[in-house]
Amino acid sequence: MRALRILLITAVVLGGLFVAADRVAVGLAEDEVAKKVRSSQGLKADPKVSIEGFPFLTQVATKELEEVRVDLGGMTASAEGHALRVTEMTANLYDVRIGGNFSTATAASATGAASIGYSDLSKAADEGIMISYGGESDSGKPQVKVTANISLPGLPAFNGSVLSTVSIVDGDTLRLQADDIPAEGIPGVEERVREKVDRDWKISGLPKGLEFDTVTVTKSGIDVTVKGNQVALAG
Structure with missing residues (x-):
């Protein structure tokens, strides 16, 4: 024992x-x-x-x-x-x-998640652009609001806000695109404003093999899920 x-x-x-x-x-x-x-x-x-x-x-x-x-x-x-x-x-x-x-x-x-705040999105945009939460559309989909103060040579200045949609392109790009820009029928205004407001952010710096999957607009910023195969963590 x-x-x-x-x-x-x-x-x-x-x-x-x-x-x-x-x-x-x-x-x-x-x-x-x-x-x-x-x-x-x-x-x-x-x-x-x-x-x-x-x-x-x-x-x-x-x-x-x-x-x-x-x-x-x-x-x-x-x-x-x-x-x-x-x-x-x-x-x-x-x-x-x-x-x-x-x-x-x-x-x-691999799976994961990333968050980007509106203040950081604004800093990464062109001068005179501020990005914030835009509430929900009539269908209940959260939107982004882009407030712009843009001088347009030879055209009336644009000062106002537009609602935009955020999407993912090619797994590494966040696309911000205005749903509608009030141009009041003046030729050339919408195109010039979109040059400043619409934006593709191609993100470099993600671990190799990892890419964006879905994007969700929230009151505090943009939440992105990521996924990938054969993801290089080191080396």
């Missing part, structure tokens, strides 16, 4: 040591992945990385992680010559194959 008790105690102690070692190892790996992501994506700070699944050490042995969650926080993307700040960017990556000392990491699939 005493031998059995000693065996059980030994098993518990060894099990505890294994769990402790496993948690230390996963913490070190998360730090290493964060550094690699920061370097590959050109971030100003290390992102928050969480490696899911237990035990971690057996995942390392097979060089495949079940799930990795990455919180990139605020990041800045290049958009048509303007810097567009993405307020939040998170990604869940599945079946992540690692190479070397985490020098490369590629996910078989």
